[in-house]
Amino acid sequence: MRDFLTAYHTDIGNTKKTNQDSLLVQCMETEQGEVLFAAICDGMGGMEKGELASATVVLALSDWFSKTFAAKRLAWEDKEIQQQWQELLEKVNTKLIQYGGEKHIQLGTTVTAILIYPSGKYLFLHIGDTRIYQLNNQIVQLTEDHTYIAREVKKGNMTAAQAAADSRRNVLLQCIGVNNYFEPQAATGTLERNDGLLLCSDGFRHVVAEAELLEALQPDKLCTEKDMKEELMRLVELNKQRQETDNISAIYIKKQ
Secondary structure (H helix, E strand, O other): OOOEEEEEEEEOOOOOOOOOEEEEEEEEEEOOEEEEEEEEEEEOOOOOOHHHHHHHHHHHHHHHHHHHHHHHHHHOOHHHHHHHHHHHHHHHHHHHHHHHHHHOOOOOEOEEEEEEOOOOEEEEEEEOOOEEEEEOOOEEEOOOOOEHHHHHHHHOOOOHHHHHHOOOOOOEOOOEOOOOOOOOEEEEEEOOOOOEEEEEOHHHOOOOOHHHHHHHOOHHHOOOHHHHHHHHHHHHHHHHHOOOOOOEEEEEEEEO
16 A cells, blocks of 8 residues: 555746746655655746756755665665755755856745655755645644745734735745855654645745635545645636736645
């Protein structure tokens, strides 16, 4: 029996000329069961070559999983993996900054990646405003938005309602490809049986409330990958109907 069900969907949206989101879903069989690795990178919408930046990070992460992680599989310690991710992103960051300098352009991307073991234990790394939610009978945001408005809300300088209407909601404080320094959020947790996990770019949740996401993606209701895919597609169309202007992407994972 498979340990996880997975589905994903991405859409260019209503106004963009290119889809700057890049997605990754990979699975590896081990003696204990499946290991799942997933990521979403959202290329910077206001910058040139955002799709190149996001794809570069996803390709680097995919290469790490299929080669470095595969070499020892379940023998890695969490701290070792976090250090490898940090070093990988530092190399990609330097590469993108150098490329931008040579081409006289600026390009950047968010990155949110999660590694899930057969037991349901997970480890994630996050930079930017792509989010991870854990869903069961409630929805919990696991990641912190690295944005100006999130920082102001945390400081008490802005209410959540003010933040939702603020024109600076897309101003990132951290991303890959722009500045030499970044400090990712890294954390661990556990998916219990029938828990869901949602990775989504900011375009997927700007105009759809968390309560709506929970209602649509309630893990108990979604028993097949077809069900999961259809709900993601429906939510993407709902975003477009509500005039979301960004690219829209999501990955949904359910622990069996």
